[in-house]
Amino acid sequence: MRILITGAAGYVGRELTRGLDSQHELRLADVQPLAGEPRFVPADVTRLDDVLRAMEGCDAVVHLAVASGLEGEVEDDAFNQLRFDVNVKGTFNVLEAARRHGLRRVVHTSSIMVAWGYSPSERIAADAPPRTVGTYSLTKGLAEAVCEHFARNHGLSIVCLRIPKPIEPSEPRWQGRRLRPQWLAFADLIQAYQRALTAPGIGFEIVTVVGAAARTRWDLDKAQRLLGFEPAVRLEELGFELGGEREPF
Ligand SMILES: NC(=O)c1ccc[n+]([C@@H]2O[C@H](COP(=O)([O-])OP(=O)(O)OC[C@H]3O[C@@H](n4cnc5c(N)ncnc54)[C@H](O)[C@@H]3O)[C@@H](O)[C@H]2O)c1
16 A cells, blocks of 8 residues: 555654555655655645645555644643644645545544543543543544544545554663553554554544553453454563553653
8 A cells, every 4th residue: 555654753653654664655744854764755734735745646644743742631831723733734634635635544643632531430432432631632632523524524434543652662761660551562553553554344433542451441342343453562461560541651
């Protein structure tokens, strides 16, 4: 598949590029240049013309671009205005470009923060209605609504993956630390995207993927059933102690 990745120069984009590289032909879009990368195309998702140009000839898009900055329960900070522009309007532009180019699949990156407002004791369905906290979460919830609009009204095939923080467990910074149970190893994140790109019969789906240890609270059944996702990395089996979902890090 020829895949455009937006926000390809970011934390998740760099790992996904490595993970999807062997099976797909990638085009890497970002506002930050990727030095020495021939697949890089400059594209600001807040500009429809940029996205239309970057997406030319693609079969699918993995949309990651986000206003970088604090991602917690922030209500009022310097990124507020930018978040609406990049996270909501940017998603609208990516979907509008996907519609005009007739893309076969959109994999939109959402966040479990969209459902962070449920009580910590509640079990959360894989596609639970948004319960947002803070403007990051609010804009990610609004972006899901934009996705649903394009799927229902324009027939786009869209998977919204609600993801937690992905990590590479072998990195020195995590050794000897208590980790959050919902965190997902990059190997499993890549598996989820691979499957979301190719799963058959998708109209519009919101699917949560979290680390296996968090499945008692976050429903992983839909990811298994719909995408065939099976987490392969269990952080406890790698010797990590897992703390609470809001464990400081
Ligand atoms: N990292 C996490 O813990 C986490 C958790 C849940 C969900 N997510 C989601 O994963 C996705 C990727 O997050 P990340 O951690 O890689 O973020 P990041 O901040 O590391 O990367 C975001 C990238 O988007 C680019 N970008 C910003 N504005 C842009 C614009 N107008 N046009 C094009 N590109 C633009 C930035 O230059 C950057 O390279 C986001 O959608 C985020 O909401 C991340």
